[in-house]
Amino acid sequence: MFGRERIEYKTPEQVAKMRRAGLVVADALAMVESAARPGMTTGDLDAIAAAVISDAGATSSFLGYHGYPATLCVSVNDEVVHGIPGDRVLGAGDIVSVDCGAIVEGWHGDSAVSFVLGESERSDPADVALVEVTRQAMWAGIAALATATRVGDIGAAVESALTGDVAYGVVEEYTGHGIGSAMHQAPEVLNYRARDRGPRVRPGMCLAIEPMATRGERFTQVCEDDWTVVTDDGSRAAHWEHTVAVLTDGIWVLTAHDGGASELAARGVRIAALTGA
Ligand code: MF3
Ligand code: CO
Numbered sequence: 001m002f003g004r005e006r007i008e009y010k011t012p013e014q015v016a017k018m019r020r021a022g023l024v025v026a027d028a029l030a031m032v033e034s035a036a037r038p039g040m041t042t043g044d045l046d047a048i049a050a051a052v053i054s055d056a057g058a059t060s061s062f063l064g065y066h067g068y069p070a071t072l073c074v075s076v077n078d079e080v081v082h083g084i085p086g087d088r089v090l091g092a093g094d095i096v097s098v099d100c101g102a103i104v105e106g107w108h109g110d111s112a113v114s115f116v117l118g119e120s121e122r123s124d125p126a127d128v129a130l131v132e133v134t135r136q137a138m139w140a141g142i143a144a145l146a147t148a149t150r151v152g153d154i155g156a157a158v159e160s161a162l163t164g165d166v167a168y169g170v171v172e173e174y175t176g177h178g179i180g181s182a183m184h185q186a187p188e189v190l191n192y193r194a195r196d197r198g199p200r201v202r203p204g205m206c207l208a209i210e211p212m213a214t215r216g217e218r219f220t221q222v223c224e225d226d227w228t229v230v231t232d233d234g235s236r237a238a239h240w241e242h243t244v245a246v247l248t249d250g251i252w253v254l255t256a257h258d259g260g261a262s263e264l265a266a267r268g269v270r271i272a273a274l275t276g277a
Contacts, residue, residue, distance in 0.1 A: 009204030021109035022254030046085035061101025092118030111255035112241035137161035152197035169214035210241030
């Protein structure tokens with residue numbers, strides 16, 4: 001998709017601006033997740049994120065992107081990604097995937113979370129497991145970037161994390177991506193192992209790492225609204241995403257409040273010192 005584009009390598013000062021965008025996204029997602037309740041609509045969640053972004057003096061990466069009409073993507077149950085917020089009412093036990101992007105001084109941050117809504121008695125343990133395994137796959141991919149020589153090392157780690165006792169569908173039609181002065185840039189970041197290991201990992205690279213997994217097959221289709229991506233087999237899906245910077249002394253998770261320190265420490269990876277902030 002972005003195969004012929006050049007990669008944009010950022011200076012530490014540019015990464016610091018992306019960090020500001022990343023923190024706005026982190027705040028918006030934290031607010032949405034903590035406010036979400038059964039009975040609310042996906043449009044209610046969108047309004048919460050829009051307020052956080054505008055209060056921060058930032059703008060949405062998504063609103064108006066190829067005509068996209070909202071601040072968030074909210075994808076429920078068999079919706080994988082790119083669900084358009086509206087009057088859909090959320091129920092206890094729904095898997096809710098919320099994707100958010102923000103721009104600060106022209107620099108983007110992009111992140112997504114998934115959660116099972118409401119009381120734990122009403123949720124299917126298999127849905128909870130899907131959400132957690134997908135989250136772990138994202139962190140495995142991020143941790144792999146810390147020692148990766150090629151961008152493809154991320155996908156190899158993501159795929160391994162999703163291939164265990166339970167066979168999850170690993171969605172291939174949508175990928176992670178480079179990010180910076182535009183939301184979507186080269187290179188593509190696959191969520192699976194491929195023969196072409198992709199470009200070399202170099203300081204200044206900023207990547208959105210975003211596995212999507214299903215409880216069934218990996219195949220998807222786009223709905224009549226031309227945006228919403230659903231699983232072919234109706235199985236439920238989860239999506240997690242962080243924007244990560246490669247610096248000379250390591251990586252930094254720009255859309256995590258702690259820069260990824262706690263999750264990466266658990267995987268034996270220390271985060272870089274973010275300078276220029
Ligand atoms: N944030 C999505 C991604 O991770 C893209 C959203 S599509 C948009 O790549 F149209 F909503 F912007
Ligand atoms: Co993205």
